[in-house]
Amino acid sequence: MENTAAAPQKSRLLSLDVFRGLTIAGMIVVNTPGNNEAYPQLDHSAWDGCTMTDLVFPFFLFIVGVSLVFSLSKRLERDGGKGLAAQIFKRTLILYAFGMVLNAIPNYHPSTIRILGVLQRIALCYCFASFLFIKTTLRTQLALAAAALAGYWLMMTQLPVPGYGVGNLTKEGNLAAWLDRLVLGAHTYRQGPYDPEGILSTLPSLVTTLLGIFTGLWLRANSTENRRVAGLLGGGAALTLAGWLWGLAFPINKALWTSSYVLFTGGLAMWLLALCYWLIEVKGLKAWGKPLEIFGINAIAAYMLPIFLLKFLVLYKLPVPGGEPLQLRIFICDHVFGAWLSPLNASAAFAFSYMGLWLAFFWLLYRKNIFIKI
Numbered sequence: 001m002e003n004t005a006a007a008p009q010k011s012r013l014l015s016l017d018v019f020r021g022l023t024i025a026g027m028i029v030v031n032t033p034g035n036n037e038a039y040p041q042l043d044h045s046a047w048d049g050c051t052m053t054d055l056v057f058p059f060f061l062f063i064v065g066v067s068l069v070f071s072l073s074k075r076l077e078r079d080g081g082k083g084l085a086a087q088i089f090k091r092t093l094i095l096y097a098f099g100m101v102l103n104a105i106p107n108y109h110p111s112t113i114r115i116l117g118v119l120q121r122i123a124l125c126y127c128f129a130s131f132l133f134i135k136t137t138l139r140t141q142l143a144l145a146a147a148a149l150a151g152y153w154l155m156m157t158q159l160p161v162p163g164y165g166v167g168n169l170t171k172e173g174n175l176a177a178w179l180d181r182l183v184l185g186a187h188t189y190r191q192g193p194y195d196p197e198g199i200l201s202t203l204p205s206l207v208t209t210l211l212g213i214f215t216g217l218w219l220r221a222n223s224t225e226n227r228r229v230a231g232l233l234g235g236g237a238a239l240t241l242a243g244w245l246w247g248l249a250f251p252i253n254k255a256l257w258t259s260s261y262v263l264f265t266g267g268l269a270m271w272l273l274a275l276c277y278w279l280i281e282v283k284g285l286k287a288w289g290k291p292l293e294i295f296g297i298n299a300i301a302a303y304m305l306p307i308f309l310l311k312f313l314v315l316y317k318l319p320v321p322g323g324e325p326l327q328l329r330i331f332i333c334d335h336v337f338g339a340w341l342s343p344l345n346a347s348a349a350f351a352f353s354y355m356g357l358w359l360a361f362f363w364l365l366y367r368k369n370i371f372i373k374i
Helices: 014-031 055-079 084-103 118-135 138-158 176-186 201-219 224-248 259-282 287-296 301-317 327-338 343-367
Strands: none
Touching: 014 055, 014 201, 014 224, 014 259, 014 287, 014 301, 014 343, 055 084, 055 118, 055 201, 055 259, 084 118, 084 301, 118 138, 118 201, 138 176, 138 201, 138 259, 201 224, 201 259, 259 287, 287 343, 301 327, 301 343, 327 343
């Protein structure tokens, strides 16, 4: 195995758990508006652009990259990575299967079930990034990341799309959407003419995970804590600026996972991790992060269980005399928050309350030392 890291300072970073927990808390909030209204930052961009909601998914993939550096390096140092490939494949299959289970509710028919999705993308990026980490050098990984971003940009802007021409980056006419419709057919995202976790856009999303790997290697290097923070801040500034500049020609777009989006969100992830690292690892200020740590160390359950319940709240509908059946989610929002808040604020209050209820649940698991791992 060619890739080696410098001697580690710690086998696990509390600041990384807190960052992961912050990302999960954000995911729960943006996934769970109480009605059909949401503040702009609590909703995805209509197409081009980037809101706080658009940061959640790339932050997940970035964290996967940072985490695997610590976990796989520990295995490599302990036993040379014996059985590591089997472990990587096992985790990949489990994550992918979890994603298929979520997609099967309520669309469980084999002819139309969505094959790709959020957990599926996380699984694929984890798998490919893990093998790149243990089988290739850092120089190779950097070269592949640069080639993937440049290649994706050239494909999306220079290859002609039948019926739409060259350089079409609309929802219907872009190369990635056309390829998904061609290959996946009915097994695509059901709410639009494109799949936000489609085939071609998986390539730049892998680079988001590689940015996490580069960050993890930096944090494990033999350097001072202040130097680690400075490196994250400097690297984050460079990536964010590069992403913004590239976005002038290749727009920052979450659904297409454009190359500019990779750099822009990767830089922001470095900044946020730097803040968590400085507060917790350098300054020793840990109490504020405890609620987020509780989400972060039970990440898989904290991801899946709120989505399962949300699907029930959306799919279960109450009869309304003389009107259309009402989602249980909207009924609760209207009756608990709608009587004293505007529809927009009621929707936000429902979302944050939903996150708070799940925090209480996982706090109980934490107190009982129950951690769900794969």
